Each structure stands twice: as C-alpha cells, then as structure tokens.
Amino acid sequence: MPDPDQIGKSIISAAPVSAPNAAGRLLRRILEFAIDGAEQLPGARSAAGRQLEKKGGVEDAIDGLINNHAALSGTQGFVTNLGGFVTLVVGAPTNLAGVALIQSRMVAAIAHLRGYDLDDSRVRHAVLTTLLGKRIVDDLVEKGELPGSPLVLATAPGIDRNLEQVIAQRVMTSLLTTIGGKQAIGLVARAIPVIGGGVGAATDSWNTLAVGRYAREQFISRRRLGNTVVREQ
Secondary structure (H helix, E strand, O other), X not given: OOOHHHHHHHHHHHOOOOXXXXXXXXXXXXXXXHHHEOOOOEOHHHHHHHHHHHHOOHHHHHHHHHHXXXXXXXXXXXXXXXXXHHHHHHHHHHHHHHHHHHHHHHHHHHHHHOOOOOOOHHHHHHHHHHOOOHHHHHHHHHOOOOOOOHHHHHHOOOOOOOHHHHHHHHHHHXXXXXXXXXXXXXXXXXXXXXXXXXXXXXXXXXXXXXXXXHHHHHOOOXXXXXXXXXXXX
C-alpha cells in the first residue's frame, strides 16, 4: 500500500502554497494524480475497473469504492495525525492533500462507472465540487456563487473559465476548515498521540463516506444501452 504521508508531501511540493492561484494548481495536480494514478496508486479508472470485475455490477462496485476509500481515508488520517502536538502543524497540509486525493479518486471512479468522461473539464470541475458535500454546494448555489450542483456542472453546455478558481478556493477552504475543526475537537486528546490519530481516522472516514454518497446521488447514469442513455434512480 502506498505511503499517504509521502504522497501528500509530494503533491504539496509540486504546487507551492505561496504562489498565486496556488489552490487551483494544487487541486488540479491532486485531481490529475487521482484520475491518472501512478505505479504506487492506480488511478480512478483502474480502481473502478477492479471493483466492477470483483462485484459484477455497477452499483455493487460503487459500494465497494466508497467503503474502500473510506477505509483508506481513515488510514491516512491516522498516519498523518499521529504524534500529538508535535505533528499538529506539519500533519495538517499533508492530511489535506491525502484526503483530497482519496476523495477525488473515489468520486472520479464513481463518475467513470456511471459513464462520464474523466477527460472532460466539466466532469473534473464536478468531481472537485462534489468534495464540498451537499450542504455547502446547496448553500453556494442558493447564493449564486456556483451555477449548479455537480450534476449540472458535469452536463453543462459550457463552463465559465473563472469557475475553476472559485471551486478550488471553496474546496481548499472546506478542507482546511474540516482539518481545523478536527484539530480543535481533538486538541486535548492529542496530548496522547494515539488518541489524536484516532480522531483523525474517524473524521476522515466519516467525511469520505458522506462525499461518496453525495457522488452516487449526483452522477446519475449516462451509460448507454444501444442508442438509449440508461438513467438510474
């Protein structure tokens, strides 16, 4: 199994946070890694294919993807949050990259199974937007800060060129807020390092499950049966 700590550090080093528009570059790099993969961590298409072969059906494969990525998210959360107060500062950006990578890979794999083209920029915008979760997306749509849900973005006739930066900033803020809240909840527990790791693991796993369920809801089937698009409820 790849070392999530090292993956997170390598991604962050590829997109320095001090650079202008760093949020967009960082998340673009994470998403590319999640979709295309590497020798240490096969990409979203490979993950989807393995689950489909193992489970024999799309919906069962999606179940497997969500459960596997929630478990992996918990593992990387545990790794990056171990060490108590010593890793409080160092672990946060690595944890952010790890969570974003795992959740992006899961959502992209679900979209792929449902018939979406992962090379389409609209679908990639939708994948990143899904990481925000239903409540935040609905709130941003209501305020006019997003043009629509992930499904709307994935199937829109066109995408505003400025939308990528808006999405990136919102996703980065959401991830940082989640990490900050997790650290606040676990602050006292972090005096005992293993307990601190447990807080991170539980939070990351729960958030990944929630994102997976939202992805399942949003990426309705576009698989074709003959010339007919099969839309699943």
